[in-house]
Amino acid sequence: MKTIRHSAALAGAIILAAGLANAETVLSVTIDGNQDTINMMDALTAAYTAANPDVTFEVENRPGGADGDNLVKTRLATGEAGDILQYNSGSLFQALNPVEQLTDLSDIQANVIDSFKPVVTATDGTVRGVPFGSAMGGGIYYNKPIYAELGLSVPKTWAEFMANNEKIKAAGKVAVAQTYGDTWSSQLFVLADFFNVQAAEPSFAADYTANKAKYATSPAAMAGFQYLEDTFKAGYLNEDFGVAKFDDGVRMVATGEAAHYPMLTFALGNIKQNFPDNVNDVGFFAQPGPDAAKNGLTVWMPSALYVPAASENKDAAKAFLAFVASVEGCNIMIEANGATGPFLIRDCALPADVPPSVADMLPYFQTEGMTAPALEFLSPIKGPALEQITVEVGSGIRPAAEAAALYDQDVEKQAKQLGLPNW
Amino acid sequence: MSLRRDANRRRNVGILALLIATVVFILPFIFILFMAVKTKQEAARFLFTWPSEWHIWQNLVDVVQTRNYMLLLAFFNSTIITVGAVTLLVIFGAMVGYVLQRRPTGWNKLIYACVLIGLMVPPAVVPTIWVLQGLGLFKTIHGMILIQVAYGLAFSVLLYRSFIGTIPRALDEAAIIDGAKPLQVFFKVILPLLKPVTVTLIVVQSIAIFNDFTNPLYYLPGKENVTVQLTLFNFQSQFQSQFNLLFMNILLVTIPPLLVFIFFNRQIVAGMTAGGVKG
Amino acid sequence: MATRRSPYPYWFVLPAAVVFVTLFLVPTVAGFWFSLTRWDLFEAEFIGWDNYRQFFKEPFLVQGLVNTLIYAVFTSGAKSVLGLLLAVLLTSGIWFQGFLRSVVFFPVLVSTIGVGIAFAALMHPTKGAINLALSWVGIDGPAWLSDPALALYSVALIDIWKGVGLATLIYIAGLAAISPEYYEASRIDGATGWQQFWRVTVPLVRPATVTVVTLSLIGGLRSFDIIWATTRGGPGFASDVLASVIYKQYQAGFYGLSTAGNVILFLLIAIIILPLTWWFNKREVDL
Numbered sequence: 001m002k003t004i005r006h007s008a009a010l011a012g013a014i015i016l017a018a019g020l021a022n023a024e025t026v027l028s029v030t031i032d033g034n035q036d037t038i039n040m041m042d043a044l045t046a047a048y049t050a051a052n053p054d055v056t057f058e059v060e061n062r063p064g065g066a067d068g069d070n071l072v073k074t075r076l077a078t079g080e081a082g083d084i085l086q087y088n089s090g091s092l093f094q095a096l097n098p099v100e101q102l103t104d105l106s107d108i109q110a111n112v113i114d115s116f117k118p119v120v121t122a123t124d125g126t127v128r129g130v131p132f133g134s135a136m137g138g139g140i141y142y143n144k145p146i147y148a149e150l151g152l153s154v155p156k157t158w159a160e161f162m163a164n165n166e167k168i169k170a171a172g173k174v175a176v177a178q179t180y181g182d183t184w185s186s187q188l189f190v191l192a193d194f195f196n197v198q199a200a201e202p203s204f205a206a207d208y209t210a211n212k213a214k215y216a217t218s219p220a221a222m223a224g225f226q227y228l229e230d231t232f233k234a235g236y237l238n239e240d241f242g243v244a245k246f247d248d249g250v251r252m253v254a255t256g257e258a259a260h261y262p263m264l265t266f267a268l269g270n271i272k273q274n275f276p277d278n279v280n281d282v283g284f285f286a287q288p289g290p291d292a293a294k295n296g297l298t299v300w301m302p303s304a305l306y307v308p309a310a311s312e313n314k315d316a317a318k319a320f321l322a323f324v325a326s327v328e329g330c331n332i333m334i335e336a337n338g339a340t341g342p343f344l345i346r347d348c349a350l351p352a353d354v355p356p357s358v359a360d361m362l363p364y365f366q367t368e369g370m371t372a373p374a375l376e377f378l379s380p381i382k383g384p385a386l387e388q389i390t391v392e393v394g395s396g397i398r399p400a401a402e403a404a405a406l407y408d409q410d411v412e413k414q415a416k417q418l419g420l421p422n423w
Numbered sequence: 424m425s426l427r428r429d430a431n432r433r434r435n436v437g438i439l440a441l442l443i444a445t446v447v448f449i450l451p452f453i454f455i456l457f458m459a460v461k462t463k464q465e466a467a468r469f470l471f472t473w474p475s476e477w478h479i480w481q482n483l484v485d486v487v488q489t490r491n492y493m494l495l496l497a498f499f500n501s502t503i504i505t506v507g508a509v510t511l512l513v514i515f516g517a518m519v520g521y522v523l524q525r526r527p528t529g530w531n532k533l534i535y536a537c538v539l540i541g542l543m544v545p546p547a548v549v550p551t552i553w554v555l556q557g558l559g560l561f562k563t564i565h566g567m568i569l570i571q572v573a574y575g576l577a578f579s580v581l582l583y584r585s586f587i588g589t590i591p592r593a594l595d596e597a598a599i600i601d602g603a604k605p606l607q608v609f610f611k612v613i614l615p616l617l618k619p620v621t622v623t624l625i626v627v628q629s630i631a632i633f634n635d636f637t638n639p640l641y642y643l644p645g646k647e648n649v650t651v652q653l654t655l656f657n658f659q660s661q662f663q664s665q666f667n668l669l670f671m672n673i674l675l676v677t678i679p680p681l682l683v684f685i686f687f688n689r690q691i692v693a694g695m696t697a698g699g700v701k702g
Numbered sequence: 703m704a705t706r707r708s709p710y711p712y713w714f715v716l717p718a719a720v721v722f723v724t725l726f727l728v729p730t731v732a733g734f735w736f737s738l739t740r741w742d743l744f745e746a747e748f749i750g751w752d753n754y755r756q757f758f759k760e761p762f763l764v765q766g767l768v769n770t771l772i773y774a775v776f777t778s779g780a781k782s783v784l785g786l787l788l789a790v791l792l793t794s795g796i797w798f799q800g801f802l803r804s805v806v807f808f809p810v811l812v813s814t815i816g817v818g819i820a821f822a823a824l825m826h827p828t829k830g831a832i833n834l835a836l837s838w839v840g841i842d843g844p845a846w847l848s849d850p851a852l853a854l855y856s857v858a859l860i861d862i863w864k865g866v867g868l869a870t871l872i873y874i875a876g877l878a879a880i881s882p883e884y885y886e887a888s889r890i891d892g893a894t895g896w897q898q899f900w901r902v903t904v905p906l907v908r909p910a911t912v913t914v915v916t917l918s919l920i921g922g923l924r925s926f927d928i929i930w931a932t933t934r935g936g937p938g939f940a941s942d943v944l945a946s947v948i949y950k951q952y953q954a955g956f957y958g959l960s961t962a963g964n965v966i967l968f969l970l971i972a973i974i975i976l977p978l979t980w981w982f983n984k985r986e987v988d989l
Contacts, residue, residue: 242848384954392938437797547733
């Protein structure tokens with residue numbers, strides 16, 4: 001009896017020792033719950049493990065939006081953020097205190113396009129993230145069949161856009177779909193207008209951060225709020241704009257219930273998943289401003305992958321991130337989701353057959369000076385109450401001028417909390 | 424009043440009550456049920472229609488299988504936390520309520536103030552995490568149980584204190600004269616008489632703790648620690664929400680509390696028809 | 703005849719006290735400290751009363767405060783009154799009594815997120831079942847959750863729907879503790895049903911009433927989950943209450959500011975509840 005037990009123990013010990021010698025690294029990854037994100041991460045981790053069998057991944061979902069911001073910050077503060085973190089770039093990245101909380105990734109940026117680096121650079125000049133997913137444009141989706149039916153052409157100025165809307169309304173269709181049930185979507189007219197704002201006032205971002213420019217006193221900046229008010233007043237919105245959700249907006253513009261839907265281009269993923277037959281019916285154009293000659297696209301940089309400073313597997317994590325930031329990684333992401341926009345990796349080309357809405361977006365990127373990053377990538381200040389204020393303006397509860405002033409007040413709170421000078 | 428009129432009244436009022444209750448309380452549940460069995464596209468339209476296709480089994484399997492059967496683990500974790508916390512809440516709460524009511528001293532004001540503070544003040548998340556980390560309780564199931572106890576004590580003490588007032592001291596005194604020690608008085612004489620309150624407390628607290636979302640989110644992170652409400656978040660937090668699976672999840676998650684209530688419902692009735700408290 | 707040791711020993715309180723102090727009081731006090739700082743979770747800088755000043759400058763504080771009071775009084779009042787009436791009804795021996803008790807309590811069981819989503823769908827202005835049903839009877843149903851004048855009350859109704867079952871349960875337990883002898887005595891004295899209700903039931907169910915009113919009032923003042931799950935304080939700011947305002951500061955990363963808001967909320971609750979509790983206690987009857 002005893003000998004058997006001893007042998008068993010010995011065998012167990014040998015197996016254990018063998019296991020330890022060939023130690024597996026398990027990297028814990030936290031991503032948001034977006035289907036696109038899940039697809040890309042699953043594809044990347046599978047490919048990486050296939051090539052490096054001793055590295056496996058545990059992927060966990062976190063909520064998105066403001067709840068997610070909260071959770072990420074709490075976990076970083078308590079050292080519980082795992083090995084790899086997926087999160088926004090730009091001003092939200094800055095709010096994480098990257099110098100102390102995130103690992104320096106400057107040495108794996110060889111393939112990353114330069115325009116991305118500023119949005120993941122900490123205040124000490126080091127780059128702390130790699131791009132994950134494609135860049136997005138903020139503008140207006142339109143339904144091609146409706147345009148063809150009514151003989152409309154893509155508007156180059158806001159006035160043309162409103163003229164189109166008038167004709168669409170006369171034809172008995174919803175001109176502009178709004179989905180204030182998802183409050184974040186109400187901000188598009190304001191945020192996507194930024195290209196036009198900086199075209200009129202090139203130093204707006206810097207002045208704004210330094211407390212010299214304000215939405216209420218800058219006609220170009222206030223335009224976005226005015227657009228919200230005007231589309232509501234003209235009766236161009238869908239009947240249930242107050243409670244409609246993002247999915248509803250996508251459905252309306254894809255199936256031809258509505259002609260326009262102001263939105264970011266990641267929505268293509270939703271169209272593909274829920275309305276695959278209508279993918280070719282949807283086009284995209286940048287939000288037009290006052291000047292037809294200066295009609296460019298406001299661009300949102302993709303989210304990024306970071307390595308928390310408290311991670312115990314930094315080297316393994318960095319190696320994986322280098323893979324993500326390579327051409328091979330980029331191709332895997334494209335394959336996982338199809339192309340929804342340009343990627344920020346050098347030499348990573350999109351396939352030739354992209355849906356019309358992507359094809360409409362690419363020319364902006366290909367021409368010099370036809371894109372501008374959204375304000376949140378040029379300035380750390382973004383008032384948290386903006387989406388509520390835009391809902392108010394877009395629902396006719398508050399006039400645009402008052403709303404702009406209110407937003408300035410909101411922004412002041414954040415600037416003070418960030419401890420910015422001049423506030 | 425004649426007996427016949429009484430009986431008629433009972434029948435008519437009962438039927439009327441049933442109709443109203445059905446519309447007010449049961450219809451929303453039917454809505455959840457319908458949403459839970461539809462296809463993704465049909466559910467996304469949010470209409471209160473009879474499902475064109477009944478995908479009960481398919482949706483159920485999809486939900487349970489998500490992220491490697493996360494739901495099953497979640498049920499396990501949530502159950503342990505709930506049972507552990509509720510047990511402690513009943514015992515601790517009754518003990519405190521008992522002393523509070525029976526022994527009026529200066530300390531009582533302090534304890535009562537703490538009860539009110541416990542009810543009124545919203546907990547501070549990050550400092551709590553630091554305390555948990557310091558005690559080695561962060562990200563542990565037993566740590567989570569103690570947190571739920573700490574947050575639930577105020578309500579338990581309040582409930583017990585209120586009702587111990589209805590148990591006459593004469594009973595305690597009789598037991599003491601018979602030579603019972605304090606613990607015996609408490610467990611053998613008082614606690615059994617508190618049955619209706621205890622049952623109420625068990626039902627209420629176990630439901631609250633089982634359905635609690637925010638506390639495990641902060642204090643019990645990690646895949647191995649997932650609780651049932653977190654699985655709801657898996658589906659809701661996406662832009663491309665899968666509402667049919669979300670509602671199926673709600674349905675599944677409602678079953679344990681429902682079972683608890685069905686089981687204890689009979690106890691409540693039994694507790695009330697047995698034992699009377701003499702004036 | 704002095705008992706050497708009281709049959710109600712102090713140490714009974716000890717286990718509860720240890721858990722409560724360590725896991726609730728200590729962090730709360732630490733939280734008070736943080737309310738006096740500018741805190742982004744990574745570093746804290748002492749700024750004195752600035753957070754409080756900032757909070758009171760918040761444009762919607764006054765509206766949020768008013769909303770909070772309206773919401774709390776409305777839901778608490780409704781739950782207390784309806785709860786007692788339902789409890790009396792459901793202990794009077796009508797048909798289907800047992801089943802009805804379960805039905806009334808059922809909403810308490812469903813998770814708040816579930817309730818929020820389900821009712822948001824039911825209250826949809828055009829496609830929701832409630833308005834569809836109203837249209838059959840010729841009424842044009844309002845935009846329950848997106849009309850700024852109505853949103854807060856709609857959410858309050860959902861809250862009452864979800865919570866009245868709990869009040870009923872507590873009242874039923876309280877009613878069970880009333881000895882039938884009181885009813886016998888009053889019947890002999892010739893009291894009618896109504897008189898029995900007011901003279902016997904209401905006074906003797908006091909412990910339950912105190913519990914229900916106190917808890918539902920505090921719950922109403924602190925209410926957050928249902929509002930968040932249905933309107934997130936919208937449309938715009940119309941259904942924002944203190945708790946959601948505080949949470950939004952928290953989400954924005956203004957942790958010191960948000961904790962200051964918590965302190966203010968706590969003070970508000972204290973100002974209302976403490977006098978109320980004192981008033982209740984004065985009239986308690988020890989049997």
